Amino acid sequence: MRFNGKKILITIISVVVAVSLIIGSSLFYSKAKEIPVVQRFVSDVGAFFGRGVSAPTSALGKSTNSLTQLFKTYKENQRLVKRVDQIAADQVKIQTLKKENKELKANLKLKDSLTDYSTSSAVVVSRTPSSWNGQLIINKGSNAGVKKNSPILDSKGLIGKVTQVSDTSSKVTLISNVDSDSDRFPVQVTSGGKVVNGIISGYDSDTDELVLDELTSKSTVKKGSLVQTSGLGGILPKGLYVGKVVSVRDDTYGIAKEIYIKPAANLSDISSVLVVTGVGGNE
Amino acid sequence: MNNKITSNNRYLRPKIVYPIFLIFLVFFDGSLMSGFSNFLSFYDFSILPNLTFVGIFYAIHFHSDKHFAFWWWLVAVGLIFDLYYTQAIGTYLVSYLVSAYVVYLIDQRMPYRIWSTFWTIATGLLVFYFLVFIAGILVNETDIAFANYIIFTVLPTIIFNAFIEIIFYRPVESLTYIINK
Numbered sequence A: 001m002r003f004n005g006k007k008i009l010i011t012i013i014s015v016v017v018a019v020s021l022i023i024g025s026s027l028f029y030s031k032a033k034e035i036p037v038v039q040r041f042v043s044d045v046g047a048f049f050g051r052g053v054s055a056p057t058s059a060l061g062k063s064t065n066s067l068t069q070l071f072k073t074y075k076e077n078q079r080l081v082k083r084v085d086q087i088a089a090d091q092v093k094i095q096t097l098k099k100e101n102k103e104l105k106a107n108l109k110l111k112d113s114l115t116d117y118s119t120s121s122a123v124v125v126s127r128t129p130s131s132w133n134g135q136l137i138i139n140k141g142s143n144a145g146v147k148k149n150s151p152i153l154d155s156k157g158l159i160g161k162v163t164q165v166s167d168t169s170s171k172v173t174l175i176s177n178v179d180s181d182s183d184r185f186p187v188q189v190t191s192g193g194k195v196v197n198g199i200i201s202g203y204d205s206d207t208d209e210l211v212l213d214e215l216t217s218k219s220t221v222k223k224g225s226l227v228q229t230s231g232l233g234g235i236l237p238k239g240l241y242v243g244k245v246v247s248v249r250d251d252t253y254g255i256a257k258e259i260y261i262k263p264a265a266n267l268s269d270i271s272s273v274l275v276v277t278g279v280g281g282n283e
Numbered sequence B: 001m002n003n004k005i006t007s008n009n010r011y012l013r014p015k016i017v018y019p020i021f022l023i024f025l026v027f028f029d030g031s032l033m034s035g036f037s038n039f040l041s042f043y044d045f046s047i048l049p050n051l052t053f054v055g056i057f058y059a060i061h062f063h064s065d066k067h068f069a070f071w072w073w074l075v076a077v078g079l080i081f082d083l084y085y086t087q088a089i090g091t092y093l094v095s096y097l098v099s100a101y102v103v104y105l106i107d108q109r110m111p112y113r114i115w116s117t118f119w120t121i122a123t124g125l126l127v128f129y130f131l132v133f134i135a136g137i138l139v140n141e142t143d144i145a146f147a148n149y150i151i152f153t154v155l156p157t158i159i160f161n162a163f164i165e166i167i168f169y170r171p172v173e174s175l176t177y178i179i180n181k
Helices: A005-031 A036-108 B014-035 B053-059 B072-086 B091-109 B116-137 B146-167 B171-181
Strands: A116-128 A134-139 A150-154 A158-165 A170-174 A184-189 A195-203 A208-212 A226-229 A241-250 A257-263 A271-281
Touching: A005 B091, A005 B116, A036 A116, A036 A134, A036 B014, A036 B072, A116 B014, A134 A271, A134 B072, A184 A241, A195 A257, A195 A271, A208 A241, B014 B072, B014 B171, B053 B072, B053 B091, B053 B116, B053 B146, B072 B091, B091 B116, B116 B146, B116 B171, B146 B171
Parallel strands: none
Antiparallel strands: A116 A134, A116 A271, A134 A170, A150 A158, A150 A271, A158 A170, A184 A195, A184 A226, A195 A208, A208 A257, A226 A241, A241 A257
């Protein structure tokens, strides 16, 4: 392969065009409220085909998962039996508290609050085969009431939020994917009766832990404290379970504290999700 | 390539079969990642299925690229990948095009042997993931150390995809012969 002036010029122009396209489109998507019609079409058609392609692979994946789970079943069963009685007692308590909460809201003439939300179930069609784009494609879109920034839950807790919506599909950015400011999640830690607000600003992929900083309080947070969404910012409802505190460390400069959280949800094994379609009664 | 079986089926035309096959692989990669993500991540290692690239390699290696508008379909595959999976157009479009061209150049100079293809596809994948990494830095999507990325993601990914390529080499060779004839 010989290089002459023309070839070098074409190469330079191609590199400049490619870099501009990547940076320009990334900036466009980070600011755009709605995606262009072409992409909406590709996403919807892609999700339609993706559903067909993923049906056999997800069935196979589920069977192999079930096989590996079978080996853990005995120990898990022993542990769960101990918890069943506690859960029954908790359920009774929750029902009483729900009733009491409803009565108190009625007395205060309080309408739907940030803890009220409605959900719609969706199936994961595909997952971005990339090491840092922690994104899922689900089979529900704006036709089902999904909006940009709608929170996504699995049976255990918060897993992410919707970043792109088409008519019949949506792209979900996982809670572990906190690269830009818009991806950050406002949460609160309840420890010793005190509430500490902060923002999830990072993810340690080595330990699978979320990093919480920008703390609003200096009160000590204990290991094992529960973390939930704070509802601040009005995008996510309040009270969605995120995970448990596993450690509290000094940041790089030794000035502030960083809290490490083990997410409740298993972010590497997600097949069906719940989309929060309405927060505070706004559907 | 002594296979005497040929096809007269008009639906097995290279112009129809290969583009469908490549686009199918784009969606298949995502569904593999979704269905088997538990198995594709172990300890600190993570494997990214890239059967689309394996398909591109087969097309170049078995000279199927001469039977359909390969490079234009490659642009389409890259665009579909970008629009469907990511939020920045160009990353996979450029990566697929450049790495396929690298494979095209290397493959002409390598002996036509099954084990030689391992090094060709490994080099192609290395170029592909290097370009994806550069694009990730450009749009500020990654802060992974380059050495960690190579050791914990790219190497296992290359081994996995090259292994798949070697396993399916003979069947695809026979199938390609039938379709191209």
